[in-house]
Amino acid sequence: MDSCQARHQGRHHCVPSSWRNLRQCWMCPKENIMFNAASFLENRELYEGYGLSAASELKLDFPTLKKNRDAYIEWLNGIYGGMIANNSMTLIKGWAKFVDNHTVEVDGKDRYTADHILIAVGSRPDKGGFEGDEYCIDSDGFFALEDLPKKVIVYGGGYIGTELGQILHALGTKVIQVVRSEILRIADDDIREQLYKLMDLSGYEYRKKTTIVKVEKTDSGLRVHLSDGTIEEDVDECIVATGRPANVEGLGLENTDIELTKKGHIKVDEFNVTTVPNVYAVGDVTGAAELTPVAIKTGRTLVERLFNNRPDLRMDHDLIPTVIFSHPPIGMIGLTESQAKEKYGEENIATYKSTYVNMFYSLIQDREKKPKNMIKYIVNKQEDEKIVGLHLIGKDCDEMLQGAAIAIKMGATKKDFDRTVAIHPTGSEELVLADPYV
Numbered sequence: 001m002d003s004c005q006a007r008h009q010g011r012h013h014c015v016p017s018s019w020r021n022l023r024q025c026w027m028c029p030k031e032n033i034m035f036n037a038a039s040f041l042e043n044r045e046l047y048e049g050y051g052l053s054a055a056s057e058l059k060l061d062f063p064t065l066k067k068n069r070d071a072y073i074e075w076l077n078g079i080y081g082g083m084i085a086n087n088s089m090t091l092i093k094g095w096a097k098f099v100d101n102h103t104v105e106v107d108g109k110d111r112y113t114a115d116h117i118l119i120a121v122g123s124r125p126d127k128g129g130f131e132g133d134e135y136c137i138d139s140d141g142f143f144a145l146e147d148l149p150k151k152v153i154v155y156g157g158g159y160i161g162t163e164l165g166q167i168l169h170a171l172g173t174k175v176i177q178v179v180r181s182e183i184l185r186i187a188d189d190d191i192r193e194q195l196y197k198l199m200d201l202s203g204y205e206y207r208k209k210t211t212i213v214k215v216e217k218t219d220s221g222l223r224v225h226l227s228d229g230t231i232e233e234d235v236d237e238c239i240v241a242t243g244r245p246a247n248v249e250g251l252g253l254e255n256t257d258i259e260l261t262k263k264g265h266i267k268v269d270e271f272n273v274t275t276v277p278n279v280y281a282v283g284d285v286t287g288a289a290e291l292t293p294v295a296i297k298t299g300r301t302l303v304e305r306l307f308n309n310r311p312d313l314r315m316d317h318d319l320i321p322t323v324i325f326s327h328p329p330i331g332m333i334g335l336t337e338s339q340a341k342e343k344y345g346e347e348n349i350a351t352y353k354s355t356y357v358n359m360f361y362s363l364i365q366d367r368e369k370k371p372k373n374m375i376k377y378i379v380n381k382q383e384d385e386k387i388v389g390l391h392l393i394g395k396d397c398d399e400m401l402q403g404a405a406i407a408i409k410m411g412a413t414k415k416d417f418d419r420t421v422a423i424h425p426t427g428s429e430e431l432v433l434a435d436p437y438v
Ligand SMILES: Cc1cc2nc3c(=O)[nH]c(=O)nc-3n(C[C@H](O)[C@H](O)[C@H](O)COP(=O)(O)OP(=O)(O)OC[C@H]3O[C@@H](n4cnc5c(N)ncnc54)[C@H](O)[C@@H]3O)c2cc1C
Pocket: 001, 025, 027, 028, 031, 094, 095, 096, 097, 120, 121, 122, 123, 139, 160, 247, 250, 251, 282, 283, 284, 285, 289, 290, 291, 292, 293, 295
């Protein structure tokens, strides 16, 4: 929890410039390192084609990966700590609880008050809610693993379940992802179908429309009972990733007039003010898109408004680009085809789609085994084919989206993309070659 001191009020540029470098949470880089490790290994089968025979002997030393990853995160945290110290901020370490609308108590001892109080306590992993969920781990437990498990059940079809399942699979674990309905329901239907094809191609196992009924501990690991009647034996870890509720328990909100939404998030208005004046909330705890850049940008926007004389400034939640770091990654911005049809009417929506093989896979001899990227544009015919959604899946799509997102945020049409000359030979060139208008 951060509290802003009143002494900043009215001063211009009181946001330290080094804050602008604050751009990551610890979970994102931690998972990104695991994504990269998995990317090295998943390409093992390509080495031979590239004449890299020694590389096919590549072996994972998991404890070394974990040690180096954790050291990197510690180094990052040190940098952030330094930024706080160097900017004359006082950091009080401890668990915060409201005792009234404007007073916060830390670790049940010291009390603090301020003209402005910002709540940014994030979210926490859901437990699962089935018999034996105490034997399961969550994403924090995944990062604490000391060695690579042999067999894992991943429960949940969202970002975390899909990312962790895919990382473990690429590292060599036998993974079964169990999902209540579909994997990545938030994705566009065509992209999800392509994901399933790519998962099938890589031998990734998933069970759709299935839930976990019960988990038991046995001498040889976990026994997991699934709703389709099957039982998985000798499971080393069962990772639950069924969402992240707001972290409001123990925050003492009952001592305040701060209200929650029906879904249990802190209720805020468009300026991120809670139901108590001068108490603000940003990030996961508000139910905004649960993404690091969203939390950070909302915080910066609020600070600019309060202390930099920009009274009308508010966070813009429209067209937020996001990437799911599956293998391969999925990038998306804006509406899916079905959302766009619902919003603008079926007759006003057109789509452009392209599938292609990234040159990286060109030396795979069997055409059927070449993973295909897919790009899909959703455009509004009423507005000169303005792009209202862009969806990508495949190698390098994580890096391809950001530039396109700028253009789309500026209101680009499909023709604007078509007019742009391609950069050859890259995967990104498909963005301007996909089903071109001219
Ligand atoms: C495994 C995983 C991977 C992710 N990967 C990505 C990614 O690749 N890209 C991306 O954009 N987003 C990613 N996210 C989402 C991202 O981490 C969150 O959206 C982001 O961290 C939200 O920021 P926040 O400030 O709201 O909360 P947090 O970053 O969770 O920070 C909340 C802080 O408040 C502290 N806190 C809680 N309660 C109290 C209290 N009572 N007193 C004092 N302190 C308290 C917590 O300990 C924590 O330090 C990932 C999330 C997870 C779980």
